[in-house]
Amino acid sequence: MKLSVIGCGYLGAVHAAAMASIGHDVVGIDVDERKIDALSRGEAPFFEPGLQDILTEGIAAGRLRFTTDMSAAQGAIVHFVGVGTPQQKDGYAADLTYVNAAIDALLPYLSPGDVVAGKSTVPVGTAAGLAPRVEAAGATLVWNPEFLREGWAVKDTIDPDRLVVGVPATDAGAAAVDILKQVYAPPVEKGTPFLVTDLATAELVKVAANAFLATKISFINAMAEIAEVVGADVTQLADAIGHDARIGRKFLGAGIGFGGGCLPKDIRAFAARAEELGRGESVAFLRQMDEINLRRRDRAVQLVTDALGGSVFKKNITVLGAAFKPFSDDIRDSPALDVAVRLHGLGAWVTITDPEAIENAKAKHPQLNYVDDRDEALRGADAVLVVTEWDEYRRQMAPEHVSELTAGRIIVDGRNCLDAAAWRNAGWDYYGMGRP
Template identity: 55%
Template sequence: MALKITVIGTGYLGATHAAAMAELGFEVLGLDIVPEKVELLSTGRVPMYEPGLEELLRKHVAGIEGSSGRLRFTTSWEEVGAFGDVHFVCVNTPQKHGEYACDMSYVDSAFASLAPHLAGRALVVGKSTVPVGSAERLAVLLAERAPGDVELAWNPEFLREGFAVDDTLHPDRIVVGVGSADAEKVLREVYATPIAEGSPFVVTDFPTAELVKTAANSFLATKISFINAMAEVCEAAGGDVVKLAEAIGHDERIGKRFLRAGVGFGGGCLPKDIRAFMARAGELGADQALTFLREVDSINMRRRGHMVELAREAVGGGSFLGKRVAVLGATFKPDSDDVRDSPALNVAGQIQLQGGQVTVYDPKGMENARRLFPTLAYADSALEAVRGADVVLHLTEWREFRELDPEALGEVASERIVLDGRNALDPGVWRSAGWTYRAMGRPVA
């Protein structure tokens, strides 16, 4: 008999996972406590921008003409408990207000709400990024509150925003923390298709499975901050960080990816995950092992202030008062509408607070940016954002921005000065169009 799957929490992770499980052939029931979100998803729409996700939803959501009908959504815990054999918990774990630590309240609430409705045999699978040790505690909760024969497993997610659908259907690895051969067998059945396609299947214990995601994010954050630290040294020494990155990237031990210096990382995962990792290490008495992550975080945040200073120099070195600044980009990365902890918006906000007249344009993040920074000005196109600008800041590496016509922009800008905060534009093209081009860690001319 085919497994039936439920997905608890239908945000970015949950909605993607639910649609992907339906694509893999399972009957899926997604749960969210927000009725408006359930109504939206039930029409095949999502409250965020993620390439390919809406198309996948419409392919499977019940009630949509031509769909497989394998995917439904509900607000009923009772319905979820009765329906599922495997329950994936995909709720958010944000940073606590005023602390580095992870806020586990959403995860704890989800487990406490689900457990009483698990009357039969079931496997609950945590996918949320949690502090190490959480799974052991949650396994005890299930044992105490679930009336049926319920087991826990931990299966961390490794989704990249902009590639989440492909990352779920064709993962570069599947990690499962299990306490029995039965749990492993069930998860091998769930992921049978990607395993058959060659995705590595790594079986481990609870603590290791919990640590994998935070370790991976910490390594990635360290690599990004390393090249940004090299950019600082290059600026001081007159070197070129782009050529430096190219040279060290040929070393197979290092690799070329994530060696583009700029204004640093943001989003809803990397910053809060490395901070929660540090906090948990402190609780475990292993805080010295992760002290380097404080410097990783510090370098990252320092890049934003440095971009503000570069912009100040570009408009005369004094005050931003009376100066018009165009900011190309609002999301923390391209191919997403996510503006959480966005370096682009952080820089825009700092400049505005210092008196600058800031106009922002982003291909997909405008609505979310307006909600977070309502006092900034927003334009409907890059051309309109640049109109009358004394300096242009390129802060999110959308393809649309790389393909802009510098000559056309130059005709509407007040001054042809561009600061490339992502080292993604072609300096030669911009300079040949009469622009003063500057980027972090690169020679001025």
């Protein structure tokens, strides 16, 4: 099937390459010439495991190409719209400038019977506003939210845990469902749940899922704040309540909180949209979740400062991690980088290392010191702060080896991902988040 993907950022580039990998003829379209040039050369513009392979294969097979020319969308049966919806500069609401621009640019090239499938995360009600414009061109607008996890995005696209499609209650909507089942034939044939809803529900599914995830993470971080006062261990607490099947252990990891380009801005936009609808009180707790999340960054800075005797001024601090999560080079709203910048602002000499995110971090915060090699970054450190749980910090870093490199024996585990006993037994002062 011939498909177009409008917007070739993180979501669009992965979706385009993944659709080509399962046999479709795909054209990716974006206004950013540098991005399109890189993708056309088969170069992934960001780090995502597996993306480079399917990108190269798709281009070599002739099933995948990229362009800045919107007219290339003409002739495609399904047009996926996956442009960004950043937070507005003057508030918490989502900025729909790129969504509206993408739809307007696409309209002249639509044919009767085409399907326009929105994938961007948008405020509920957006699709209802866009639908008449698409229908006037003889096409049908549906909403097909993405549920990608950075670091697992290729797998999540090719082999998702569910597919959600919001459609109008019309014959055209029913026809669109049949077409999308063909697009997603491999997972559908495998038995992946294919949920058909109305447009508003499909929009809500994405933001509700993110809100629930943010709530779960923030809840355990709130418990960490209590644990720090009474001397309890939040990791043991999480283990204990996680055995309850109604709760589960996943995402009950206390630390310096969540970040990235989606979760923080999506829950803020959700809260803003609820207020616009006159139901702000229904999701008022999301504001508190955001506050809890940001407080954990303050706590990490405080732990380092206290461990160094009350001041980090002119202290050598090595920060392990810059990306907001492992298996990604994404530094958008990264708690790791935020903590590093705060320590630098307090007068510390901060050295950052990360397997993938150094170049992105350096472009945004050139005032910090960056070292590619982990051991070189650790050399001479008065304190070490783990803020991104890459395997080379979590599993492949022996305390005895690190002791040979650093000047001090202070380690702050911002992700509670290290073996506290092992580090303490090796002579280190270990500090965790919500741990005695």
